[in-house]
Amino acid sequence: MKKEQRLLIVTFSLPALLLYIYFFLSPVGEVMYYSFFEWDAVSSKTFVFLENFKVLISDPVFYRSLLNTLHLLAFLILLMIPLALLLAYLLYTEVRAFKFLRTVFFIPVIISSVATALMFQFIYENYFGILNTFLRSIGLGDYTRVWLSDPATVMSAVSLPLVWSHLGLIMIILLAGLQGVSTEVLEAAEMDGANEFQRLIRVIIPMISGVISLCLVLAVTTAFKQFDFILILTQGGPLHRSEVTGSYMYNQGFGMMNYGYGSAIAVSIMVIAVVVSVAVQKALNKAER
Amino acid sequence: MxxxxxxxxxxxxxxxxxxxxxxxxxxxxxxxxSFKNNREIFRSPFALPERLSFENYIRAWESANMHAYFWNSILVSTASVILTLAIASMVSYVIARFTFRGNFWLWGMFVIGLAIPMQSLLLPTFLKMNSLGLRDHLLSLIIVSGVFALPKSVFVLAGFMRTIPAVLEEAAIVDGCSYWRMFYKIILPLSMPGIATLAILDFIGAWNEYVYASVLISSDHLRTLPIGLANFRGEFSSEYGLICAGITITMIPVVLVYVFFQEQIVKGLVSGSVKG
Structure with missing residues (x-):
């Protein structure tokens, strides 16, 4: 190898490599290291080895946060994906105002989660909020409630903005998948007298199963990544009823200054995320073969 | 029928x-x-505003300090996009166009980052920025957004640069062209579609980043739009018209970016998530 080439490889790699190692890979090691300590960031660290993890596996709030994360996932899989598929299919069957509709569906994807959270706060607001005002105006005033403080409704209330803000992306991906389906197959199905719904269920869905499994992967990673809506809308309350793994880590670390315990939660999030994405990827590869 | x-x-x-x-x-x-006052909102939440008053916008922009948040967001988003793309395009060039020992490991090291959820690094990053004296400094946000966008950017750019035919470079070598010149005369211009798409997506990502900004920034004049807006609820919690104006101000830039670049954004997001 020529000297000039070697010099270029080194000088071109170093800036990205050094910043990446120092600010990304080393925090991965640091969070694991901190998880072995009891530490409030002010006094000195006490080495407790796996004690934080022992506490974690018998911590009911941690289980509640895992369960709530699965609740988010259920909304994404059972509500968002079918709805996105239906909208993508309808857009695919040639509509007027295609671009306008696509824009309206997609805008929620790119707006800040803070803006989305505040908009949904206006929907849920007790006195003048959109939902309660609407219920009162159609004579269902008895059904109004304080959606974000009621333990029975809070998880659904924080799941809906998540569905709304990710639906556009899933729809665009499914639409791209649909546009790859050959029209000949569809024409053949139409000749055989299949109606629109039969075509969707029997012909189209099996043909884009690869893209649908990709959307399932995205739903899983989205559910496990999510916590800014919850941080803004409820802070995990009332009484941890809307706590998810991310918000629990945040509250332990920055709220209660339990840096060691917060780090142990962060490590478990990391492990779960890696294990789940590898498992889903494996299942996906298997399904494709 | x-x-x-x-x-x-x-x-x-x-x-x-x-x-x-x-x-x-x-x-x-x-x-x-955003054009109403509290009295109008309480009395008839669904009605149109009584008159076109820009008072909420003026107050949000000036006394609620949104003009400062706005420029901080512009600065952080632009600087972090430039940082990411400058260093990512260089290392991607090395990964895509040179064969050497460790090439695969270099690529793999960046790609493994795609699997790590960004939020799990919140505590160590906070402590690191604190010990570097960068807490409550916009540079910390530029570094966080810039560095955390590296895995995706290297993955996409290295993939893009691999598809450029080698013929052009071979001809350039015969002409005695240096590798550096080859990079910015041939590879960079040909990678522009990929770089532009990444720039738009990384910009939107940095513009909307909330969690890291909320723990790293404490001074009011250094807030970015998402934290500034989130803090509206504390400081102006009962001024609903003002909050509506704040939401509108935060949304307008990204909606404009989308309207201008929608084909690129749609294509980029689809191919990014299909590959990633």
Missing amino acids: KNRSLVFGTAKYGFLWLYAGLSLFLFAWIFAG
């Missing part, structure tokens, strides 16, 4: 516009609210 397609057509447009209508109604409600 005719009848059935008429039914389907009605159901189709009905459903599409029902869902679109819900979103449009929400946007319209916020937009109308």
